[in-house]
Amino acid sequence: MLYDNLSVNELGHLTIGGLDTVDLADRFGAPLYVLDEDQVRANCRTYVQALGQYMPQGSYPLFAGKALCFKGLYPILDSEGMGADVVSPGEIYTALAGGFPPEKLYFHGNNKTDEDIQYALESGVGHFIVDNHHELERLDRAAGEMGICQKVLLRVTPGIDPHTLQAINTGRIDCQFGVPIETGQAARFVQSAVGMKNLEVLGFHSHIGSQIFEAEPFCDAVDILLDFADQMRKELGFTVRVLNLGGGFGVRYKESDPVVDIPGNIKALSEHLKEGCAAKDYPVPQILLEPGRSIVANAGLTLYRVGGVKTIEGYRSYITVNGGMTDNPRYALYQAPYTVLPADRMNDQRDFQCTIAGRCCESGDLIQENIMMPKAERDDLIAVLTTGAYNFTMSSNYNRLCRPALVLVHAGQARLAVRRQTFEDLIACDL
Ligand code: LLP
Numbered sequence: 001m002l003y004d005n006l007s008v009n010e011l012g013h014l015t016i017g018g019l020d021t022v023d024l025a026d027r028f029g030a031p032l033y034v035l036d037e038d039q040v041r042a043n044c045r046t047y048v049q050a051l052g053q054y055m056p057q058g059s060y061p062l063f064a065g066k067a068l069c070f071k072g073l074y075p076i077l078d079s080e081g082m083g084a085d086v087v088s089p090g091e092i093y094t095a096l097a098g099g100f101p102p103e104k105l106y107f108h109g110n111n112k113t114d115e116d117i118q119y120a121l122e123s124g125v126g127h128f129i130v131d132n133h134h135e136l137e138r139l140d141r142a143a144g145e146m147g148i149c150q151k152v153l154l155r156v157t158p159g160i161d162p163h164t165l166q167a168i169n170t171g172r173i174d175c176q177f178g179v180p181i182e183t184g185q186a187a188r189f190v191q192s193a194v195g196m197k198n199l200e201v202l203g204f205h206s207h208i209g210s211q212i213f214e215a216e217p218f219c220d221a222v223d224i225l226l227d228f229a230d231q232m233r234k235e236l237g238f239t240v241r242v243l244n245l246g247g248g249f250g251v252r253y254k255e256s257d258p259v260v261d262i263p264g265n266i267k268a269l270s271e272h273l274k275e276g277c278a279a280k281d282y283p284v285p286q287i288l289l290e291p292g293r294s295i296v297a298n299a300g301l302t303l304y305r306v307g308g309v310k311t312i313e314g315y316r317s318y319i320t321v322n323g324g325m326t327d328n329p330r331y332a333l334y335q336a337p338y339t340v341l342p343a344d345r346m347n348d349q350r351d352f353q354c355t356i357a358g359r360c361c362e363s364g365d366l367i368q369e370n371i372m373m374p375k376a377e378r379d380d381l382i383a384v385l386t387t388g389a390y391n392f393t394m395s396s397n398y399n400r401l402c403r404p405a406l407v408l409v410h411a412g413q414a415r416l417a418v419r420r421q422t423f424e425d426l427i428a429c430d431l
Helices: 021-028 037-054 073-079 089-097 114-123 133-145 185-194 216-236 262-280 293-299 330-334
Strands: 006-008 014-016 032-036 060-064 083-086 105-107 127-130 150-157 199-205 242-244 286-289 300-311 317-321 340-342 352-357 366-373 381-385 405-410 413-418
Touching: 014 021, 021 032, 021 300, 021 381, 021 405, 021 413, 032 037, 032 293, 032 413, 037 060, 037 073, 037 262, 037 286, 037 293, 037 405, 060 293, 073 089, 083 089, 089 105, 089 114, 114 133, 127 133, 127 199, 133 150, 133 185, 133 199, 150 185, 185 199, 185 216, 199 216, 216 242, 216 262, 262 286, 293 300, 330 366, 340 366, 366 381
Parallel strands: 032 405, 060 083, 060 286, 083 105, 105 127, 127 150, 150 199, 199 242, 242 286, 317 352
Antiparallel strands: 006 014, 032 300, 300 317, 300 381, 340 381, 352 366, 405 413
């Protein structure tokens, strides 16, 4: 199986965290997001322990809420010693509603409005990751009006291309996030920031991309960031105490994807960082990472009911399911690969080539194309694996479909963490 938390029971049913997926669908309905809390916790521990072991004291991981965000997730993250990266007031609100300590929040975003800034300051958000000059000035003024000194990191772009999908690659120079080092703009950005009366600049942030399988691109980013930090020390007398290297370690969507050795990568990165600092006689900064996908993706799967099989003679066969791009737009957007399994017929021969289609009125509403499954029948149960990241958060109500429920699996028990939407929810804001 793709991950250790998945298995097949004596009935030939797929299990997650020891629970039968057929029972879960019978009990909670389908489509259904299932999230294995124990796997989330294990993933958090991998980062917390590796950063604690290899990086300077004070280094810790921040969960990137854009990958998954609901109230009940935040107590889990907090109890595992995670901080959290939030990108909107809505994410801040959700984290705080889940009892998450505001000082462990790091507020991102390339277009924070005045209202966003005010809301975050009033909520006591611990750190802002300042994206640009406009934000810097507004934040300094707002913090001054409130009589506080706000801790900030400055987002800079090192111009690294980690060879991932263009759409999820944010470390290149030509992008809308952060301020580029190479053009000299980042130096001016830092100079303004350290002169601000109501801001305490702790260091820099950079995010180079997503679905990265090795330490090398992060080491390249560290080289550029340390050169830049050294330049800033010489020019401004400013020393970086915190370096936030963003998110991005990859996950396995298919058997053919590599297994990422996260502790090994963090160890390699720490050695590289320490050597780089020693060469410049620079104090080793605390390291923050912002994993999203690698904390939640493999903890999740989605269950769908089959509506039917349609064979277009001479072309191909479709298995249609009762969800699709509304709960998982990633194939439609990125042709993202997934492993699809017959959850209630795991021991059956997979000899039927088919395409899994959703239920939206859109020909691009596909989950996966040309895969091998047993020939399905109406009401069969299908599982799509590794959907814990960027599915729930990117879901929509297109075609006025209700968003599915999300169930947490922990210690052999399942509990509803997000209820299924109702028709009343769909018209709740309509006047
Ligand atoms: N930090 C920053 C500043 C980011 O922009 C991102 C992701 C992360 C952390 C988390 O990266 P992760 O560990 O999850 O790779 N919707 C796309 C992914 C977009 C990622 C954007 N930024 C997808 O479905 O693949």
